[in-house]
Amino acid sequence: MARIVxxxxxxAVAEALKQINPDxxxxxxxxxxxxxxxxxxxxxxxxxxxxxxxxxESEHSSMSACIGASAAGGRVITATSSQGLALMWEMLFIAxxxxxxxIMPVVNRALSAPLNIxxxxxDAMGARDAGWxxxxxxxxxxxxxxxxxxxxxxEHMDIRLPVIICLDGFIISHSIxxxxxxxxxxxxxxxxxxxxVNPLLDIRHPVSYGPLILPDYYMEFMRAHAEPMAKxxxxxxxxxxxxxxxxxxxxxxxxxxxxxxxxxxxxxLNSAAxxxxxxxxxxxxxxxxxxxxxxxxxxxxPYAEVGEALKHLKAVCVLDRADAFGGSFGPxxxxxxxxxxxxxxxxxxxxxxxxxxxxxxxxxxxxxVLDELAEIVKTGKVKTFKEYIGVRE
Amino acid sequence: xxxKGWKEVEPGAVIKEPGSAMKFKTGSWRSLKPxxxxxxxxxxxxxxxxxxDMAVKVKDGKREDFDYDYCKGCGICALECPGKKGKKAIxxxxxAK
Numbered sequence: 001m002a003r004i005v006x007x008x009x010x011x012a013v014a015e016a017l018k019q020i021n022p023d024x025x026x027x028x029x030x031x032x033x034x035x036x037x038x039x040x041x042x043x044x045x046x047x048x049x050x051x052x053x054x055x056x057e058s059e060h061s062s063m064s065a066c067i068g069a070s071a072a073g074g075r076v077i078t079a080t081s082s083q084g085l086a087l088m089w090e091m092l093f094i095a096x097x098x099x100x101x102x103i104m105p106v107v108n109r110a111l112s113a114p115l116n117i118x119x120x121x122x123d124a125m126g127a128r129d130a131g132w133x134x135x136x137x138x139x140x141x142x143x144x145x146x147x148x149x150x151x152x153x154x155e156h157m158d159i160r161l162p163v164i165i166c167l168d169g170f171i172i173s174h175s176i177x178x179x180x181x182x183x184x185x186x187x188x189x190x191x192x193x194x195x196x197v198n199p200l201l202d203i204r205h206p207v208s209y210g211p212l213i214l215p216d217y218y219m220e221f222m223r224a225h226a227e228p229m230a231k232x233x234x235x236x237x238x239x240x241x242x243x244x245x246x247x248x249x250x251x252x253x254x255x256x257x258x259x260x261x262x263x264x265x266x267x268x269l270n271s272a273a274x275x276x277x278x279x280x281x282x283x284x285x286x287x288x289x290x291x292x293x294x295x296x297x298x299x300x301x302p303y304a305e306v307g308e309a310l311k312h313l314k315a316v317c318v319l320d321r322a323d324a325f326g327g328s329f330g331p332x333x334x335x336x337x338x339x340x341x342x343x344x345x346x347x348x349x350x351x352x353x354x355x356x357x358x359x360x361x362x363x364x365x366x367x368x369v370l371d372e373l374a375e376i377v378k379t380g381k382v383k384t385f386k387e388y389i390g391v392r393e
Numbered sequence: 394x395x396x397k398g399w400k401e402v403e404p405g406a407v408i409k410e411p412g413s414a415m416k417f418k419t420g421s422w423r424s425l426k427p428x429x430x431x432x433x434x435x436x437x438x439x440x441x442x443x444x445x446d447m448a449v450k451v452k453d454g455k456r457e458d459f460d461y462d463y464c465k466g467c468g469i470c471a472l473e474c475p476g477k478k479g480k481k482a483i484x485x486x487x488x489a490k
Contacts (some may be wrong), residue, residue, distance in 0.1 A: 097405065098405045098406070098407070099404050099405070099407075100405070101407035160404065160405075197404075198405070198409065199408045205409070206411045207407050207408060207409050208407070208408040209405070209406075209407055209408075210406070211408055212404055213406055216396060216397070216401065217397075219399075220397065220398065220399040221394075221399075221402055221406050223399040224399045224400070224402050224404065230405075322431050
């Protein structure tokens with residue numbers, strides 16, 4: 001029996017972590033950390049979980065402690081946000097390079113400067129090529145569900161890679177929604193016992209982690225690393241199938257919303273996809289064939305599948321909640337452009353930067369973008385490839 | 394030695410063979426070479442303690458000659474060596490062929 005509750009995104013993810021009862025959690029306890037880890041620390045103090053919690057002096061240390069605990073042979077979690085993820089950056093590559101399946105919810109918030117702790121994807125986008133799997137979540141239910149599935153994906157014997165679960169800062173992390181919690185025993189059975197690979201604490205089989213690999217071998221190790229990543233999409237789909245059995249909820253590599261017969265479409269991550277779907281419904285009611293694609297598995301990015309899903313459209317706008325200080329297109333735009341490049345016939349593609357530092361993304365923004373796409377289809381002309389929306393002149 | 398291809402390397406570069414660093418000889422890094430002078434040696438074994446690698450060999454509690462396969466020529470042994478009556482038992486010399 002599912003429990004129906006009204007909780008914040010942070011409460012829901014902390015609940016998922018409680019149900020899984022990991023061996024070790026190393027977390028930095030102060031801002032930019034959110035109350036997710038405060039809640040989890042409460043479960044530890046109340047004896048609800050048997051997790052060893054290590055409160056460290058920085059996120060660089062929290063990821064370092066996670067790496068040690070994971071190599072030792074434990075199921076390990078942490079969580080962070082914004083500058084905290086930025087400070088972990090060096091260690092992120094070590095966690096993935098050593099093939100350690102650490103699970104880390106990331107509450108997506110802006111990077112300094114200027115200082116801002118509101119919803120923004122710049123933090124996770126900065127870590128997108130660090131060798132971690134990334135699952136993105138539209139709402140609290142998806143954040144909870146993705147957290148549970150992340151353990152099965154990262155710990156799969158064909159994969160053994162760390163996983164980041166993204167949820168929008170404040171909009172999801174601190175807002176209350178009605179969601180369904182899965183029964184504790186169902187979650188535990190679904191996730192299963194942790195199986196350690198080459199644990200340092202197995203003193204009968206001594207191993208060394210982190211050797212120096214010189215130019216004669218480094219490239220072989222990097223090439224080998226691409227293999228488990230290539231297997232991720234299949235594992236994500238297999239895990240989603242099993243998850244549907246305990247939850248009744250379906251998950252794919254991405255969500256295609258009214259996309260099959262669409263002529264114009266939006267590509268957008270996380271919470272803003274919910275707002276956009278409402279507007280797409282309004283456009284459909286007006287007889288305009290609009291659709292939406294919301295990536296879920298963002299790393300590794302399923303280029304071929306996304307390209308197949310979008311290739312028949314006439315015009316697509318990719319909306320990014322992260323910018324590169326004007327020096328590039330938004331990160332999602334670049335991935336969508338790459339996924340459509342192999343097709344001779346492909347949609348017009350434009351990029352809008354929205355919602356930086358917690359700026360509201362409103363239904364009228366989605367409507368303006370869809371109107372612009374309809375105009376592009378009509379005239380066959382793109383006025384501006386990249387533009388900022390919801391910003392004052 | 395035939396180098397392994399990418400399909401043969403260990404995931405995560407984990408080393409499962411204990412003591413395999415023995416196979417990685419680093420003596421060629423050296424530009425200065427320590428020379429042991431047994432007549433000045435008091436067998437205090439400070440060189441053995443201070444050597445950052447395992448280049449000072451000891452057998453049955455007695456100092457033996459250097460293992461040049463692993464000596465990188467850092468000179469710590471020569472610096473720490475108290476010698477006998479002011480005469481060092483380890484001196485650093487230019488490496489030459």
